Amino acid sequence: MSSQSNTAPAPVILTGDRPTGPLHLGHFVGSLRNRVVYQDSYRQFVMLADAQALTDNMEDIGKVHRNVVEVALDYLAVGIDPARTTILIQSQIPELAELTFYYLNLVTVARLERNPTVKEEIRHRGFERDIPAGFLTYPASQAADITAFKATLVPVGEDQIPMIEQTNEIVRRFNRVAQRDILVEAKALVPEVGRLPGIDGKAKMSKSLGNTINLGASAAEISAAVKQVYTDPLHLRVSDPGHLEGNVAFLYLDAFDPDKEGLQALKDHYVRGGLGDSVVKKRLEGILQDLLGPIRARREEFAKDKGQVMQILKEGTAKAREVAAQTTDEVRKALGLSYF
């Protein structure tokens, strides 16, 4: 990153979530806990991508609306601080749609179809050719979100890197058309810890697979989930040697156990044989209860006054909109779409 140099703009992060359900441990590991760190060093915008979420939720529009406040509660509960992070609701900043509209002229259909992330998502959702147009064009929308805030860093998984490249292509094409550098290129910020598997051992933790532990889970729900955690199917008796590969209990301990030495000793014992799953799970449960207990408590506290949460979103959105409106104004002027 050249962000430390004198000439580079101050680093700005854009990140966010599609509010389609409660956030879970996977979000915590993959993004939320990083945001809590980032807000100390960077200007950070966290976007509730409700308009984007509609792309494949047109048949259940209430779901997106309901989850905006739920996801905001998750944000506040994990320690995203509205004083240091600007939390915004995408749909309430129409400039993002306006920029999308312009950027659609800067990318070809063929290029969108080649986008590996779009390809994979189309496959994953089983859309084939009957994809909503908004789905094919969502890289332009994402480019609008990133560039509106002149974000220089976008935290994404490895699989999302092509989306950032796509954004930067649009940035370069726009700046060429504008004949000056109005938009800013962004860099992917890929977190060190990758994706957390579901409690069933499936690669992706996902609400639709029912293999999540939500951030707002009760103590009893955490307890029940840990009991279901996939371990080693060959580890039938306590005396059997256990395997660590694909063992979700240990993968979760890797992600959350602060006592790395103690964890290593536990692993050695497990592999040697003579250590029951119940001991491992007990340790995991303790750690998860310790992690999620305070989060749940803060979440419940914030949830008592949803009016206050909406006020936080309103203020964050207004602040973010000022930035987006400024960028959009520059874009409009550069395109000659300014008259009065």
Place this chain on the structure above:
Amino acid sequence: MSSQSNTAPAPVILTGDRPTGPLHLGHFVGSLRNRVVYQDSYRQFVMLADAQALTDNMEDIGKVHRNVVEVALDYLAVGIDPARTTILIQSQIPELAELTFYYLNLVTVARLERNPTVKEEIRHRGFERDIPAGFLTYPASQAADITAFKATLVPVGEDQIPMIEQTNEIVRRFNRVAQRDILVEAKALVPEVGRLPGIDGKAKMSKSLGNTINLGASAAEISAAVKQVYTDPLHLRVSDPGHLEGNVAFLYLDAFDPDKEGLQALKDHYVRGGLGDSVVKKRLEGILQDLLGPIRARREEFAKDKGQVMQILKEGTAKAREVAAQTTDEVRKALGLSYF
């Protein structure tokens, strides 16, 4: 039209032009003179589609900006009256981009690719697969323009009827999602007089073909253009029988000559033989000078105070924006995108 019934909404017309060059006789016959009539009976919105025009003018953005005022001058010159017609600039109503964004979720890529108008335009422009995404998705943008003003009538040529059908599909899908009739279906209003050929006899009168007579043409330019008008290549001597088919001089007379009887006599004489092209062209020139003289004079008058023209556009746009904002608000609420 059921617009006369008690329950149907009052008829609203949306029409407009892409401001990429001065308007010409083809526009006059195909649309402008109808608008002057429509404004007596309908609520009429005339849109300068500058944002839409960018789709294939990203490499020459100044052109669109420059032509907004030129086309507005053409409107005022032909008698479109800002007191009875709301003239608006598309890009200054960001709600149109916002609606486009939502509508992209209501139409599939496959459906857009099947749109005959889009197909034909893609072929015409030689885009192939390298079309800008904004070009493929422009039916969603057009649906936004039409529905934002709850237009019930859209004057279009035969070839544009599929675009109206596409809009109505989006309207029906949206209303189903919203579970109430928020958007209004539109009807194509196909004018009786079809397309005027170019002076060279080519089917389309078009700036890029250089076969137009502009509305602001000087007397000398009109005279020179009429001299070039394509007639009957077999009509070599005055005494030869002449042909009317494809004879642009007569096609123009059909469109503009108010003396239908005199015109019929002229045609008979021409077909019989013994009537020179020069006589026909003299008649045509007289009629065009009579038609365009006052238009040119009004155009020059308005052009003296472009500030006033911009004021007209500003007021029309503000008025139109109120309507579009109202519709967009209803759309946003129906999609659950309303929070504060």
